[in-house]
Amino acid sequence: MTDLTTRVKLPVPAGEPRPSRSAPPAEAGEPVGSAPAEQPSPERGPKLSQADVLLHLGMDEYVLVRCDQTAYAVPAEGPPIARPLRAAGGFGGTGSLRQLLNRSYVLRTGRAPSQGCLTDAIASMDALALDAPEQPVHLRIAPDPADEQVTWLDLGRSDGQSVCIEPGTWSVITPPVGEGPLWRRTRLTGELPMPERDPGGWRVGLGLLRELSALAEPSWRMAVAWLLAGLRPNMPRPVAYFNGERGTAKTTSARQLLRVLDGIRAEVRNVPRSEDDGAVAASAGWSMGLDNLAGIPQWLSDFLCRTVTGASVAKREMYTDDDVASWAYQRPVVLTGIDVGALQPDLAERLLPFTLEMIDPKARRSEADLWRSYRAAHGRILGGLLDLAAEVWARLPDAAAQLDQRPRMADWAELLWALDAVTGWDTLATYTGAQEEVTDDVLDADPVATALTRWASTAGTTEWQATTGQIDTALRPPGALPDTWPKTTALLSARLTSLAPALRQRGIDIRKLPRTGSGRGFLITLQPAPDPRT
Numbered sequence: 463m464t465d466l467t468t469r470v471k472l473p474v475p476a477g478e479p480r481p482s483r484s485a486p487p488a489e490a491g492e493p494v495g496s497a498p499a500e501q502p503s504p505e506r507g508p509k510l511s512q513a514d515v516l517l518h519l520g521m522d523e524y525v526l527v528r529c530d531q532t533a534y535a536v537p538a539e540g541p542p543i544a545r546p547l548r549a550a551g552g553f554g555g556t557g558s559l560r561q562l563l564n565r566s567y568v569l570r571t572g573r574a575p576s577q578g579c580l581t582d583a584i585a586s587m588d589a590l591a592l593d594a595p596e597q598p599v600h601l602r603i604a605p606d607p608a609d610e611q612v613t614w615l616d617l618g619r620s621d622g623q624s625v626c627i628e629p630g631t632w633s634v635i636t637p638p639v640g641e642g643p644l645w646r647r648t649r650l651t652g653e654l655p656m657p658e659r660d661p662g663g664w665r666v667g668l669g670l671l672r673e674l675s676a677l678a679e680p681s682w683r684m685a686v687a688w689l690l691a692g693l694r695p696n697m698p699r700p701v702a703y704f705n706g707e708r709g710t711a712k713t714t715s716a717r718q719l720l721r722v723l724d725g726i727r728a729e730v731r732n733v734p735r736s737e738d739d740g741a742v743a744a745s746a747g748w749s750m751g752l753d754n755l756a757g758i759p760q761w762l763s764d765f766l767c768r769t770v771t772g773a774s775v776a777k778r779e780m781y782t783d784d785d786v787a788s789w790a791y792q793r794p795v796v797l798t799g800i801d802v803g804a805l806q807p808d809l810a811e812r813l814l815p816f817t818l819e820m821i822d823p824k825a826r827r828s829e830a831d832l833w834r835s836y837r838a839a840h841g842r843i844l845g846g847l848l849d850l851a852a853e854v855w856a857r858l859p860d861a862a863a864q865l866d867q868r869p870r871m872a873d874w875a876e877l878l879w880a881l882d883a884v885t886g887w888d889t890l891a892t893y894t895g896a897q898e899e900v901t902d903d904v905l906d907a908d909p910v911a912t913a914l915t916r917w918a919s920t921a922g923t924t925e926w927q928a929t930t931g932q933i934d935t936a937l938r939p940p941g942a943l944p945d946t947w948p949k950t951t952a953l954l955s956a957r958l959t960s961l962a963p964a965l966r967q968r969g970i971d972i973r974k975l976p977r978t979g980s981g982r983g984f985l986i987t988l989q990p991a992p993d994p995r996t
Contacts, residue, residue: 512567512575516583519566524559526587526594527644530790533591534599535559536644541622542637544599544644547588556620556647560584597644602651602724602748604643605695611855613695615848616645618653618725625657625848627693629856632657632848650747652725655837657845664853667846670839674832675718676711680892681816685719686850687881687889688814691874692723692749692794693851698771698871700893701809702796706818712798713753714829715818718836720751720796722843726833730798737765741775745789755799763806769793770812771871804907804946807964810900811870814893853884869897901964909944910954911961913937918970918988927975929983930955958984 510518524535527544534544545559557565560580567575598604606612606626614637615625622636622645634656637643660666668686677685691699702719704712713730720728730751734740740762744750750769758766765773772792805813854877861876861883868875878890905911914937928936930951938947948954955974962972971987 512579513582513586515571516563516567516575516579517586519570520559520563520583520587521590523566524587525639526591527597527599528591528594529597529599529644532599533588533594534597534644534646535587536639538639541620542639542642542644543622544597544646546646547584547591559587599644599646600695601646601648603693603695604645607641607643611859613693613855614643615654615693616643616651617656618647618651623656627848627851627855629858630852632852648746650724650727650743652721652727654725654844655841657848658841659845659849660842664846664849667842667844667849670846671718671722671843674836674839676715676818676821677816678819680889681818683885683887683889684814684892684896685816686847687878687893688794689719689722689847690851690854690881691877693847694873694877696772696792697873697877698792698812699794699874700812700814700871701766701770702794703813703815704796704798704818705800705815707800707820710818710820712818714832715816716751716753716796716798720749721836721840722847723794724749726837726840730796733762734765737761738775740765740769741773741789741791744769744773744791744793747793749794749796751796751798753798755797756801758805758809760806763809766795766797767808767812770795805900805904807904807960810904811897811963813900815896815900850881850884854880857883869894898967901967904964905961905968908957908961909939909947910937910957911965913939914961914965914970914986915968921988924988926986927983928986930958933958933984933986955982955984 520535523538525538526547527534527536529544533547535547536542536544541556543556545556545562547559549558549560563583564575564580567573598607600614600616602616602618604614604616606614609628611629613627615627617623617625617634623634624637624642624645626633626635626637626642658667672682675682675685685702688699688702691697702716704716706712716730717728720730724747728747728749728751730753731743733752733755734743740750769791770793772790774790857880858876861879865872865875865879875890875893878893881887881889905915917937934948934951934954948957958972959974965972969989971989973985973987975983975985
């Protein structure tokens, strides 16, 4: 990693001392905080301006780094929390650089600095940051710079204490500057409780969450797997989807999972109005929860797929002509809804459904009582999750060699194998079976897939080569066309390509042929459907 102990030293005007890092003790009757740098002296030459004093304070107390073309200030002696130079508000209870410089100046001089001088000082630091080293800055979860098997969890505390999860064990420490990860904070970074080890191991700690949850087997075990995936950096994860009747605690169950990873302030939100709004929210928080979905339009389906597998958005920065602002994110996502309707195949392959049953009215708890119990148990729940994560991390290196076949998200399948190896569960088989059910739902909801399946059941041949127009003529249902039937052959071609992976699991193999003089066609081959258990 870059050595963060290398710091810029600014020249001081002739005869002017650098501002002291600690205020001198005040004499009796003297105003607190008189700053030597502010006292005029003909022997020392002209005094430093407020902007110069603030600039020297900033460069003495902070180290500048850059990440994704953004400049950050990291305390030279303190927690490894990187604060964006241009941010004005406080983040995660740790304060912005502007607030901390203002505070330092007041404590050293007993006077408030000019806000214009603060702006000038930070602008100068921003300019000096052009020469700063590149350093990764992470939100909530980070890989270890030296060991890829080790991961870090930011507890969101002002003292920077974090959890280091190693194969077989975990510990709470403050990452050493220059050796551990650098954290960034936002207003969505809630503080997590100090994790507690239970003498009974991870089963007891996670058992507390199960007692508070409405999830039953096998959904409970899959929820644990989803939480473990949330502790892995740079990992594609399935979208957790809570569905069920009204009154089945869908929103509460989603909040419980989110708050294990993001603190008691983690919340499910309304669906964003656009992909830009969603990208801003996704880049500002580690997890994302969307509540009460009644349907998933195409743009939202694409956004959710990119969010869990990794995405980056760039757009023109406000008040500029040609500068751009960008957001990169890969987040754990939770959805709730009674029925989201027809799903796009890409999203369906990334969905982890949890079906909730109606709660017995005699067993229903008040919100106040439930969350009071949750807050009291949160530290032990987190400790139980970390205990299990340490054991799973130790088995992960063996997973790649043990899996003969993998679903689309291979990292997720490897984590499930390692979880099953530690616990004796069958989460990998459960996930594969759930994918089969989701595939059935996708095919049943799509009129093209339904028509092609109907043709396959009565076809007198095992192979059909045809143009898109011929396929359209042969598959069109009688009477009025459904609204979702492709209006053009180009749209039909795109639909067949999109449905191909799902149809292949039903024994219908679709291959696009090279373009010829008569157009581009498809080769449709009927074959036995693969056994999902192999």
